[in-house]
Structures are given as structure tokens and as C-alpha cells.
Amino acid sequence: MNLLEFISLVFSDYTVRTVTMGAAVLGLVSGVLSTYAVLRKQSLLGDAMSHAAMPGVVLAFMLTGAKEPLPLLIGAGLAGWLGALLVMLVVTQTRIKADSALGIVLAVFFGFGLVLLTSLQSSGSAQQAGLNKFLFGQAAALVLDEVLLMAGLGGGALLLVALLWKEFKLLSFDPDYAATLGFPVRRLDIMLTTLIVVAIVIGLQTVGVVLMSAMLVAPAAAARQWTDKLGRMVLLSGAFGALAGIGGIFVSYDVENLPTGPAIVLCASALVAVSLLFAPNRGLVAGWWRARRSRQRLRAAAVLEALYVMGEHHGDALHPHTLRSLQTALPGKDVQRALGQLQGEGYVFHNADGQWGLTQAGAETVETLLRETARE
């Protein structure tokens, strides 16, 4: 299936449209919220909370006996939220650090979820409940009602982000200042955590608990490379998330047996890789390029200055010198290449004897450079 076929399927086929919409909603919401998680260096809180949601899903199924999405999602949300509160409790009340607290909540809640799931499975009702799909996500099983539910929850979360824009911004960059201004920092913190739980709940059926954490890191990590403004980062991160979601669905339709969750994570990681490498300002390629350019400029300046100083020994700044003597004056530098470039720019000349000298323009440049250095 190529991209065009996929796009036409999105418009014509009910299942493909539903699933794609679901993944896009998930990507958008988790992308927007991941911005705050990444900026506040809490990327791994999402990891812990999504694993912690697992027993909530199974317990909700055991209690209601139904596979209606709403109770399962509420169960997931409550368990994830409880996990986050436990992390906060342990970190604030004991000397155990956040990493250990997150690790414990993540693994123990997940283990407990597996205990519940396995005992359901041995009674044979888990398959019927389709609970397995919560592990790695199974977007293909999404129905329109679930997508609408996801969209409703996600829309609510995004609306809150918009309403509390200023508060969340301050909380992310300078929580101490926010506290001195009288903002209820602790309540805002819990609010933001709750919104992340909402994103996790939305993602459970599509990406699954194990890989949901990636959706709360990757879009923001990618978006961060393109901008230094929070507003643009939030928009970009949401867009990247949605793109990863749709891309994952496309890939998993294209390749048989490909689970959706890992496919979406792969797409999100690809976006991160591209951003890290090719973003205009922070990108690594741009960085290498800048470093190369400044090395070249420094080398050229050193060669010009050496020519000038050596010329002055002869009483004439424009006096030409051999390549060998320049290389002796500037050991370890690729003098020849610098001379080639400078000649192209008209700062040096190359005479018939194979000697190099400053042109008038070159001498003036050196004088300007020397004046600037002297002033500094």
C-alpha cells in the first residue's frame, strides 16, 4: 500500500478512518503534554504512570465485568494517578530519590497488574475482554465511540492547557518564582500530572502501557530542537505527535502483523532523529557546519596576520613569502587551503615565483582586525 492509497482509504474506509483519527488524537494530546514533561525534566514520570495504569484497567474490568471503554479508562486513570501520588509522597517524605520511587511504582504496579491479568486469563475471560491489547496497543480494534471518547477527553485536556497557559509556563520554567508570586504551585503540579494521566489513558488502547512513555518524551524532544518559544514548541510537539501516530498506523497497515504501538514509537523516534540532526539552529549538522565555518575563519585570519607581520619585518606589509616559511610560522594549520580560499576572496596574491603576499584589501583587513583586537 502506498501513501496515496492510504490517504484515500482514510477518506473512504470507516475502520482506517477511525483508527487514524484515534492515533492522531493520541499523538496530538500526548505531544502537547509531553512538552511540559520534558521541560520539567519529568519525562520518566509518564513511563511510571502508564505502567501503573495496568492494574487499574484489569481491576475495572473485574469490577464491572464489561468491556465498555469508559470504566476501563477510568480505572486506568485512577491507578496511574495513584501511582503518581505515591511517587510524590515517597519523594517528599523520605530520603528516597525520584528515580527509585518511579522505578518501584512502575514495576510493582505493573507486576500487580500482571497478577490480576493472569488470574483472569486462567479463568478465560481476559481474551474476551481484549485486555491484552492494553499491553502493546491494538489500534485496529478501535471503534468510533472510543475515538470520540478519546477526542472528548483530549479536547478537555487541551482546553485546560490553554486556560492555564500562563500558570503552566511559569511552573515549567521557574516554579520558585511562581510560588513567590502566590500561585498554588502544588495544586498546579497535581493538575499537570492529572492531564498527563489523561494523555496516558487516551494512549492505552493505541500504543499500550509499555510504550506510552515514548509518546510523552519523543514529540517534545523533537519539537525542542526547532524553537526556543514555548507556544511554538507546544504546537510543533502536538503536530509531531499526531504525525507519529498517523505514520505508525500507515506503517502497521502496510506491514502485516506489525503491532501499532511499536510502529508509532518507531515513527516518533525517526522524527527525533531528523530533528536532532537537521533542525536549523540546535541541529547537530548546523552545529558542525557552524564550527567548521568558524574554524575556517580563524585559520584565514591567522594566515593574514602572519603575512602582515612577516611583511613588516621587510618594511612592507605586502612583501610576498614562500609557502614553506608561512607553514613554519603557523605550525599545525592547513595554510595552503586557507591561502586558496583567501586568494578566491581577493585578500592574497600568488606571484610567478610561487610566493604568497597580501593584496591591498588583505592588508586593510588585517589592520582592521588588529585595531579591533587592540580595542578589546
Added chain:
Amino acid sequence: MTPFQVEIQVIMALVAAACALPGVFLVLRRMALMSDAISHSVLFGIVIAFFIVREASSPLLILGAAASGVLTVWLVETLLRTGRVKEDAAMGLVFPLLFSIGVILIALYAENVHLDIDTVLLGEVALAPLNRFTLLGINLPLGVWMMSGILFINLALLLLFYKELKLSTFDTELAAALGFSPALLHYALMTVVSVTTVGAFDHVGPVLVVALMIAPPAAAYLLTETLWKMLALSVAIGVVAAISGYWLANTLDTNIAGAAATMTGVFFLLALLFAPQRGLLAKALQRRRRRQRFAVEMLLVHLHSHEGTAGEATENCLAHLTGELKWQPAFAQAAVKWAQQQGLIAEQTQPLALTDSGRTAAQQVLNR
């Protein structure tokens, strides 16, 4: 108990003990989540190694998996060194990717591969005794050989490098100044974590390795101040959790590894609540006692300063305390009762009167 059951418990206990030892250093060095990252990436290593050697029981699989653990650490650090992402995000980017690739490879080639996602995620210690191995004429489950080997290595390394580990964990700068390479120790520790994770992976799956590595040391951290005691306690808690987890699973007919993880959580919770000095209960009691002592001292000083003055009758009565010290009436009454219990205020007098020892105590507070 059948021999089968005994063997499963022995394997679980060995896994728990082997995990707890490096886990202590992960917790102390604030790198607990590295175990999460490594354990997920190990899946990637196992799958890749499997595609190369095409044999599910090859020892090369273990090497490949351990290498992928170290690869994870290296990737995280390389990402960090670019300066474009922070540490938490670097970790959160690397391991889901490697894990996803592992899952995708398994899903795509599931027919040809003797690996499936459920076993990979959950581990199946219940079947471990079926896979046997004879060494020196002793026939034991392969898991027992493997895990006791790993436990032995971990113990040996711990004993050999105890001093170095201790120093670099508690004072990195001093260790570096004395010439112990922090990078070398870091990678050595991460290799140990990787190898241990690989061994444990087969039996308990990637997520529950984290429970066995982190929860017992964290519980022990609340119980002791001494490194070797913390190591011993972690092993003990881990082993007890593993064995009680086995019996829990046996009773509920459920996943053994999940039950063991649940039990590590239960033990951590017990430590969190009831640890003698650092537990929540102990801290609440300490706070209460401090509040009582402070209230009694306030009361004594107040009574003392008005004793023998003209206003004594009005100042030193119970009703006045609520206004003067801004106490709730119930709290004022309680404070008087605490002071009376300690014999610092005379029983049943109005106005309230200090006893001799009460007067001395008030003097002491004022002289402090």
C-alpha cells in the same frame, strides 16, 4: 513440596539475590531507572543475537543481550553529550526505541522464532525446571546454574571492589581525585546490571527485573545507615519477597514473577510505613512529640513569667491561654494535661500553678 516447586523457589531466590546487589548501588547513585532502560533494551539484544546465531539456547544470546544493555548506556550518554536533550529525556528516547524494534522483529518473524511477546514480557519461571543441565555429575535446572553463576560473579566483584564502589558512590569527587576512574566503575556497574538483567529476564521478564532490583534496596535504604547492612537487608528482603511471591502465585494460580514483584512492593510499603526512624509512622510520631514538647515549654514559660505578679489570677488560667498563645481551646487543655502528666504543673488548681520541677524546667528553657 515437590522437587519441581523447590527448584522454582531456588531460582526465584537466586534471581532476587543477584538483582538486589547491583540494585543497591543503582538506588544510591540515583540511577534506578537505568535498570528499566537496560531491561527493556535487552529484548533488542536477545532478538538480534538470535537472528545471528539462530539458536534459542546459545550462550551467545546472553552475550548479545548484555552488550545491548551496555549499548543503551552508551547511547544515552552519547545523546546527553550532544547537549540537545536532558538526561531523563535521553533515557526515555533510547529504550522504548530499542524495545519497539525488538517487539517488531518478534512480531514479524514470529513463525520462525521461538520467542513470543507474552513470554518475553512476563518471563516464565514456572517452566524453568524443565530445561536441565548437568555439570560435574549434578543435574539441575539451567536457570539454577545460570543464576548462581551470576550471583557468584556479582558477589565476587562486590567483595573485590567494595572499597572502590563505596567511595565512588558516596564521594565521586574524592574517588576521582584518588585515581579511581568514575567512567570505568560506571561502565563496570552497568555491565553487571546488564548481565544480571539478562539472566533474570528469562525468568521474570523486563519490567519485573526492575522491581527486584529497586524495591528491596529502597526498602533497605529506609532501614539502615550502613552500606553492608543495606546490601544484606536488600538480599534478604528480595529473597523473602520472591519466595512469598511464589506462594502467593501458587494460591491464586497466577504469574509468579508478577506476584514476586507485588510482594517486593508490599515489603517496600511496610518499610515506608513502619521503618523505625525513617518510616512515615515514626516520623509522624516524632512530629507529634516535638509539638507536645514545644507546647509544654511555651506553657511553662508563660506561667513562669506571670508567677507572683498582680495579674497571675487572670493570666494563668486555662481560658486565657487561648487568647495569649493563640491556641485552640482543645489544644490548650491537652497541653495542660501533658504538663500535668510530667508533673510540671500542679493538678487541679486554678489559676494554674507550676510545681518545683516545672519552675526548674521553665528556667532551663529561658536559659537555653
